[in-house]
Amino acid sequence: MDVPQYIEANRERFFADLKEWLAIPSISGDPAHHGDVRRSAEWFAAHLRDIGFPTVEVWETAGLPAVFAEWPAADPAAPSVVVYGHHDVQPVEPLGEWETDPFTPLEKGDRLIGRGTSDDKGQVFFHTLGVQANMAASGAPAPPVTVKLLVEGEEESGSLHFPELLRTHRDRLACDAIVISDTSMWSEDVPSMCTGMRGLTEAEVSLYGPESDLHSGSFGGAVPNPLHAMAALLAALHDADGRVTLPGFYDDVLPLTGEERELFARLPFDEAEWLRTAGGSRAPYGEKGFTTLERVWARPTAEINGMWGGHTGPGGKTIVPREAHAKISFRLVAGQDPAKVQESFRTWVQRNTPPGIRADIVTGGAVRACFSPIGSASVQAAKRAMEKAFGQEVLFTREGGSGPEADLADILEAPLVFVGLGLDSDRIHAPNEKAEMPLLLKGAEAAAYLWDEFATALRTA
Amino acid sequence: MDVPQYIEANRERFFADLKEWLAIPSISGDPAHHGDVRRSAEWFAAHLRDIGFPTVEVWETAGLPAVFAEWPAADPAAPSVVVYGHHDVQPVEPLGEWETDPFTPLEKGDRLIGRGTSDDKGQVFFHTLGVQANMAASGAPAPPVTVKLLVEGEEESGSLHFPELLRTHRDRLACDAIVISDTSMWSEDVPSMCTGMRGLTEAEVSLYGPESDLHSGSFGGAVPNPLHAMAALLAALHDADGRVTLPGFYDDVLPLTGEERELFARLPFDEAEWLRTAGGSRAPYGEKGFTTLERVWARPTAEINGMWGGHTGPGGKTIVPREAHAKISFRLVAGQDPAKVQESFRTWVQRNTPPGIRADIVTGGAVRACFSPIGSASVQAAKRAMEKAFGQEVLFTREGGSGPEADLADILEAPLVFVGLGLDSDRIHAPNEKAEMPLLLKGAEAAAYLWDEFATALRTA
CATH class of the missing domain: 3.30.70.360 (Alpha-Beta Plaits)
Incomplete structure (x- = not known):
């Protein structure tokens, strides 16, 4: 059974499980929901145990708990990879604008509508299917790299206790690369990977x-x-x-390389449309000699x-x-x-x-800004995994803002690789947040390939 | 009996009467005192009738009333002069900082302490003694120019209805010059006249x-x-x-003339002290090529x-x-x-x-700015009157701010002459407002001489 076959065979179970998790209103910004954030951590920990992760722990912080899980590679010399995501979600007001109860996920065509579907439970969850698909395809009882999931519970509230959590568990989180699954692609038709955040x-x-x-x-x-x-x-x-x-x-x-500029320029960018999303701004403005995308991403x-x-x-x-x-x-x-x-x-x-x-x-x-050079072993490995899943070239983007990612890179001293399959149209933080279900499955597929690619690339790096 | 003798003989009566007027709390900014502003107008009108003004009227506005009084010259060809002042006063808070009840005037050495002593009842009132002294000295039954007093009741509230009042009574206020008695001199030792307001x-x-x-x-x-x-x-x-x-x-x-700059420069100006009064400003700043006084007065x-x-x-x-x-x-x-x-x-x-x-x-x-050229007939006439009263040279100043004076000049189309004998140390608008009693008497003396000077200067002008 290859990766696509395993995913196809398990898609119904995957979405049924995800919906159970999405039904827990883990709003970290609302003290009335802090019990739900804890329940969300416990539900996810239980699920990880069910699917076979040998080590699963709920990690306490001075605030809300994170989930840690580890599936060691059979080979002790294999690389280790941390996968970062979060299980807390944004508030849901104004409730009247939702097509469905935000915590009663609704399937509508290819879309799954509900709070957390894209940001970030859906993206975290495709890694569970990914690691299973990898092992189903290889027939091995363990992934080819040691996979460490770290899923925090305070990202939507500023990740206040996250650096402390990282420092406390620094040794257990030792790794050769950090996969971030909390970003977007350029569009459904233009798969892409983020390579930096300001x-x-x-x-x-x-x-x-x-x-x-x-x-x-x-x-x-x-x-x-x-x-x-x-x-x-x-x-x-x-x-x-x-x-x-x-x-x-x-x-x-660090200046933009010619290759980066050339790859950015290949993205189908519509400046008029971008200005509309920029609050109807009437004209672009910025540092001379750079395009709008270069200005927001890399300057x-x-x-x-x-x-x-x-x-x-x-x-x-x-x-x-x-x-x-x-x-x-x-x-x-x-x-x-x-x-x-x-x-x-x-x-x-x-x-x-x-x-x-x-x-x-x-x-x-x-x-600090985070940055992963396009030519690095880990980015190239992830690109190959993504291209195998999508069957087409993967381009590169960056993001203008920053979350807790820089702390991960700084404290764990490992390169970041962004494997995020959200879309700008996912309405994260807004009513009717949704994920494209085919993209969540593509994420699982890319994640499955990723461990094989990393096993080779990071060992030889 | 000459002017100084008349003033000396009548000083007790003058201050007794002034104190009666000061006792009326004519605070135009406080609706609770609007009845007092009316009472103040009526008290002053009655006083003007008592001392012989042939015409005395309380002029209503859409707000608070003004007082108009006219003493025509015997010669119908004599010039006419409007004297402007106001009978309303500032609020008195904080009451706890006053040495006396603000409306129970207190004599302390040469000082008369109380709201309105300097701004502006005291300065208006010296004109009543001035016109009497003029006639006592000349023995004539009328002043040598037609004297028209216009004393408004809303100056401390922005003179909202004053332009309308001027337009309504424009014909009756026709004049050859307007004397403003609501400004300050440089200091007690340096008598001066204002010649402009920004x-x-x-x-x-x-x-x-x-x-x-x-x-x-x-x-x-x-x-x-x-x-x-x-x-x-x-x-x-x-x-x-x-x-x-x-x-x-x-x-x-209109550029400053060499004469004005030279006269300004003769004022004993202490920049360090001025900076202290400027809220402890740490350094002067302004248009290059001009002194601090030129900057605030004439630029x-x-x-x-x-x-x-x-x-x-x-x-x-x-x-x-x-x-x-x-x-x-x-x-x-x-x-x-x-x-x-x-x-x-x-x-x-x-x-x-x-x-x-x-x-x-x-x-x-x-x-609009108001401005009276130093060399004009009316300013030179007033300067002679002031110098006769003070027995020393009178210098010139300007003021940086503006009140209703520009409206007077614009609507009545006559030159302004500032005969104000307040001091910057009079604490106007603040607790313990005071006037120097000798200066109020000097004001009466200067006012007495003014009508003779104007009779000559404005006729020949």
Whole structure:
């Protein structure tokens, strides 16, 4: 029995089991559902035991529990792979917009509608079928690599306790690669793999002038205005080419390779449609010399997230305000060190604060970018597995934002490989979240091939 | 009996009467005191009748009443002068900080402490003694010019109905000059006259980008950010020399004359002390090539009064915000047309709004600057009167802000002359407002001389 045959033979059981799991409303953001998150972890642990995982544990955190399961390869020299996903889900409001109860999954044609179908229970679950299919096809009692599932329960609430969990269990999670199944493909017709996510660091700047708001008639034009200073400061953060002006900001940026740019360019990108999804933005804007996809995926940014000061209520108030504030965040790419960017920003703000104004800078948040070179052994192995499942070329994407993935790479010190088969049209975080059932089965198939590919590629790497 | 003798002989009666008027809590900003504002108008009208004004009327408005009184010159060809002041006062909170009940005036050495002593009942009242002293000294039954008092009741509430009042009674207020007694001198030792007040116009700018806040990971760096656009726009409103960059902004500005600059420079100005009064501002700032006094008195400005957009609450929120807002006001000087500045600003904002951002501009408020050239007949006449009263040279100042004075000049089409004897240390609008009693008597003396000076100067002018 080959992989596709095993999957076809077990599809009904697969979806029946998945629906049982989906029926547990494991909303980590709602304390009223924390018992359900625990129930979800226990249900999944029980299921993993049922299908034969030799080791299955519910791992406690200071918050909500994760599930860990390990199926060791027969060969002790075989590579180890961690598979990351999460079993908690987003809230479901507004309930009135759902076609079905969000926790009573509904099949509609090829679609499975329900909270968690795509993000992320459906994607985690295809790995259970994948590992079974791999062994059914090989006839062996174990996969060719040691498979370690790590399925957390707080991803939708910011993964607050996840780094601590990783550090606590660092030895048991030792691995040669980390497979992330919580991302999307370009489209149903264009299978793709993510190869990077931007990192993030944040800062808040406060500029102080006079001790109190001043009458702009008596003082205006003769003392520094903190709002002027803030406008000048933040305007100077970019040059006319849309580049960030912080000294050294681009020094450590790993440049896009010609191959990546060429592969990105082959994605069927419709800029007008993209602008519509960008809140109806009227025009693209960004760093000169890069396409829109390159800008959001592979170039660092400085973004003003908020700015305020002086009189912001109705009517006029003719003052020189005492202070001005702004929140700024930087999206970072491979090579950049968040701490270095913070330090550079602090220095730059102090140097660019005019006489008579005092600046306070508070920095926070430091998420490194994650990045897996296209040419790496693990990415190429996963690409072969995906191409075998889809029967067509697999392209590459990146993502502009970041979740807990950077912590995985940093703490476990292993390369990330993104095998995510969601779609941007899956309405994750929104009413009527769905997964395409054929894609979940393709995921199982790719996962089945992946362990064979990894067994060869990571051993020889 | 000469003017000083008359004033000396009548000082006790003068202060006793003034205290009666000060005891009426005519707070126009507090509806609970609107009856008191009316009572104040009626008390003052009765007093003017008592001292012999042939015509005294309480003029109603859609708000609170003003008092009008006229003492015609014997010669029908004599000039007419309007004297402007106000009989309403500021609120008195915080009451606990007063040395006396604000409406039970307290004499303490040379000081008279109480709400309205300086702003503005005390200054209005010295004109009653002044006109009596003038006639006592001349022995004539009428002043040498037609004196028209116009004392409004809503100045501390924005003079909302004052322009309408002026237009209604325009013919009866016809005059050759308008004396304003509601300003301050440089100091007790440095008598001075104000010769101008800056005008004002205001605008609110809103910049719109995407229809909703966007995730800065998914979209940041590839769509325009309205807060960036606002920072760039407002930073560009001034050049490196602190000059406003609106095209044509300075075209109509009446330049300071060499004489004015020289006279301003003779004022004993202590910049460190001024910075302390400017809310402890740490450094002066402003248009290159001008002193601090020139900047606040005689140069136009653009000031950001408020700015806001995006996430302004605690913590971070990594968004590209949908919109940004700012409130801007322009202080204007002699020669500038508020409507022209508004129009220039609208055009400039639209031209400097980047692609993909939509700008909305709402302009409002249009107060022309007032200005009386030092060399004009009315200013020189008033200067002679002041110098005779003080026995020393009188210097010139301006004020950075504006009240209803521009409306007086515009609607009555007559030059303004500022004969104000307040001090910056009078704590107007604050607890323990006071007037220096010797200065109120000097005001009466200057007012007495003023009518003789005007009789000559304005007739020959």
